[in-house]
Amino acid sequence: MRVPLKTWSIALAAALTLAACGGEEAEPATDTSTMAVTTAPVVRRELASAITASGPVTAVEEMQLGVELSGQRVTSVNVDEGEAVARGDVLLTLDARTLESDLAQAQAALREAEAGAALARSNLNRGEQLAGGQYISASALDELRAARTQAEARVGTARAARDAAQLRRDFATLRAPAHGVISARLVQPGQVVAAGSELLRLIKDGALEWRAELPAADLGAVEPGDRVELRDRNGAMVTGVVRAVSPGVDAASRTGTVFADLPDPGALRPGTYLEGRINTGLATVPVVPDEAVVLRDGFPSVFVVDGEGTVSIKRIERGAADNGYVEVRGGLAEGAQVVTRGAGFLADGDRVRVVAPNAAGEAATPATADTAPAR
Known part of the structure; x- marks a missing residue:
């Protein structure tokens, strides 16, 4: 039986259509709406442990200097703020004219008493010679001895009065009690x-220290001898050593104080409030790559990828950072996969494609400008 040409044409068209449809179904689908990222697991590794804290730079010992006289006028001030002084240097003087007059009177009274004592001793010597020849009575000799003792006592009284007058005169001159730097002039x-x-x-001695307030959880990790690193306003590094750690914590604030000596404070000045790093040694802690940590709403966070390629944001407690890794003190389980390259482009709930770390050109950038994840 002959088949009409029209029928063959219809059948051929139908076959070609089915073939075309079958070919489209065989091609794999490619999702171009997801971002390519790299990930890394939360692992434990040895990290240079450090605690970041803030506190003021203060004097180790600051001496408040004054005089022990009242009603005296200052005649000269020989130092100014910031000036270095040595022990014994004259810092200021008071008007000492009345004090010098009192001292002169006390010195004259002492000389008078000493002359009386010399006369009493001479009389006693002569009396003892006369008593040896029985020219004076024993009672007269006793009177001479008593006169000598009274005269020597008057010498002691006059000498004490002279010393007191000299001390008051010395109080009119204020001298530096130690080497150091004048930090304030109030006169x-x-x-x-x-x-x-x-x-x-x-x-005293120009010695400065850094005092940092730490919570009770961190205070126990700091020990005397730990190294401290600060930066002054010019960005220069200033190093110090922990001298002491307060043995307890404040009941209200639940914090304790760390005292760190600054042997070479450089440009630091008392009262400067600085953030510093206290190096507490090596510790094995959970870490993530530094590039995985991003700021969201002002808090350090990471993006965790689940088995279906969906990311969820996790806020973490960030610890020490060293050699490209950041300590994670809380908020992540060990082994969780966090986004490293590409984390800055993500939002909570985004879907991603995890690629190998060597796919540098594909990771960390959205697929197209039109399909970048919405915020």
Whole structure:
């Protein structure tokens, strides 16, 4: 039986259509709406452990200097703030005219008493010679001895009065009690001062320290001898050593204080508030690559990839950082896969394609400008 040409044409067209449809179904689908990223697991490794804290730079020992006289006028101030002084240097002087007059009177009284004592001793010597020849009575000799003792006592009284007058005169000159640096000057020439009032302030030996407040959880990790690193306002590194750690914590704030000596403070000045790093040694801790940590809403966070290629944001407690790794103190389980390259482009709930770390050109960039993940 002959088949009409029209029928063959229809059948051929149908076969070609089926072949075309079958070919399209065989091609693998490619999702171009997901971003290519690389991941790394949360692992434990040895890390240079450090604690970051903030605190002021202060004087190890700051001495408040004043005078022990009241109602005296300042005649000169020989130092200014920031000036280095040596032990014994004259810092200021008071008007000492009345004190010098009192001292002169006390010295004259002492000389008078000493002359009386010399006369009493001479009389006693003559009396003892006369008593040997029985020219004077025993009672007269006793009177001579008593006169000598009274005269020597008056010498002691006059000498003590002279010493007191000399001490008051010395109080009119304020001298540096130790080597150091003047940190404050609170007096001017012509000012009438009172005893005990603060006139100058001295940083003993110019020694500075850094005092950092740490929570109780971190305080136990710091020990005397640990190295401290600070940076001044010019960016220069200043190193120090922990001298002491407070034995307890404040009941209200639950913090304790770390005292770190700064042997070479450089440009640091007392009162400067700085952030510093306390190196506490090596420790094996959970870590993630530094590039995996991003800031979201002001908090350090990472993106964790589940088995279906969906990311979820996890806020973490960040610890020490060293050699490209960051300590994770909380918020992640060991072994979790976190996004490394490409984390900065992601939002919670995005779907991603995990690629090999050597696919540098494909990872860390959205597939196209039109299909970048929405924020």
